[in-house]
Amino acid sequence: MNFYGDYHTHSKHSDGRQNEAEIIEAAKEKGLKEIAITDHGPLALGIGIKDTKVLEKMRLRIDALNQLNPDITILLGVEANIRDLDGTLDIPISAMELLDVLIAGLHPYTIPTSVSDGINLYLQNSFRHLGRSQREKAIRNNTKAIVAALDNNPRIDILSHPGLFFYIDVEEVAQACVRNEVLFEINCGHGYPHVSDIMVAKEQGVHFIINSDAHFTATVGQLEYGEEAMKKIDIPPSRIVNLEDKGGYNRWPKRSKGYIH
Numbered sequence: 573m574n575f576y577g578d579y580h581t582h583s584k585h586s587d588g589r590q591n592e593a594e595i596i597e598a599a600k601e602k603g604l605k606e607i608a609i610t611d612h613g614p615l616a617l618g619i620g621i622k623d624t625k626v627l628e629k630m631r632l633r634i635d636a637l638n639q640l641n642p643d644i645t646i647l648l649g650v651e652a653n654i655r656d657l658d659g660t661l662d663i664p665i666s667a668m669e670l671l672d673v674l675i676a677g678l679h680p681y682t683i684p685t686s687v688s689d690g691i692n693l694y695l696q697n698s699f700r701h702l703g704r705s706q707r708e709k710a711i712r713n714n715t716k717a718i719v720a721a722l723d724n725n726p727r728i729d730i731l732s733h734p735g736l737f738f739y740i741d742v743e744e745v746a747q748a749c750v751r752n753e754v755l756f757e758i759n760c761g762h763g764y765p766h767v768s769d770i771m772v773a774k775e776q777g778v779h780f781i782i783n784s785d786a787h788f789t790a791t792v793g794q795l796e797y798g799e800e801a802m803k804k805i806d807i808p809p810s811r812i813v814n815l816e817d818k819g820g821y822n823r824w825p826k827r828s829k830g831y832i833h
């Protein structure tokens with residue numbers, strides 16, 4: 573199976589081991605026509621992009637790299653952190669304007685907006701193994717945060733690894749993806765979500781994107797986990813936005829309807 577692009581990779585600007593040029597070379601070797609470099613937002617503790625100035629420099633460098641590499645389109649993105657129950661992201665709108673692609677997701681070790689968000693979201697999540705009622709409370713809070721993020725941030729393109737580290741109500745999250753035309757990610761680096769959750773999302777009618785979440789050059793464009801999931805539960809190709817014949821990111825459902833960043 574061939575893919576048009578891989579839209580989730582990390583460089584040395586966050587916790588990736590590879591620089592931009594190495595990501596681009598690896599993507600070309602895999603035969604990709606588009607590659608997005610999407611480092612962690614600033615509030616990922618110790619690993620996030622330092623500030624908007626770093627993004628401004630990355631924007632200039634990626635523009636230059638596009639000139640040097642006419643055979644592939646290089647996109648700048650960020651994997652923003654959802655940092656509270658209202659779905660607030662950790663990058664300002666001014667920074668979003670520098671980006672081609674915006675990913676959002678829940679991550680452990682994110683600095684929350686307030687102490688109560690820290691308790692309700694991150695601490696509650698660490699109680700999820702302590703019994704049913706604690707787990708249900710964690711699911712409620714995690715789901716609420718993601719749904720609010722999708723409903724309140726129209727620029728989000730992709731929800732990364734739904735349910736990873738944070739249990740969620742997959743049906744409710746998938747419905748929010750459909751409502752907001754946000755792509756539901758099948759994340760091959762983490763092998764997540766599990767096939768059973770992908771099936772639930774499929775039934776809700778989401779569009780999927782299959783990404784590597786590569787932190788090393790060896791895994792750029794490595795999308796086998798998604799291919800296998802596609803086959804196992806028979807996801808029609810029309811529901812995967814980054815297969816080779818789909819064209820680039822400008823043809824994703826939200827964007828093809830005239831949505832402009």
Ligand SMILES: [Zn+2]
Nearest residue numbers: 651677679732
């Ligand atoms: Zn992530």
Ligand SMILES: [Zn+2]
Nearest residue numbers: 580582651785
């Ligand atoms: Zn990532």
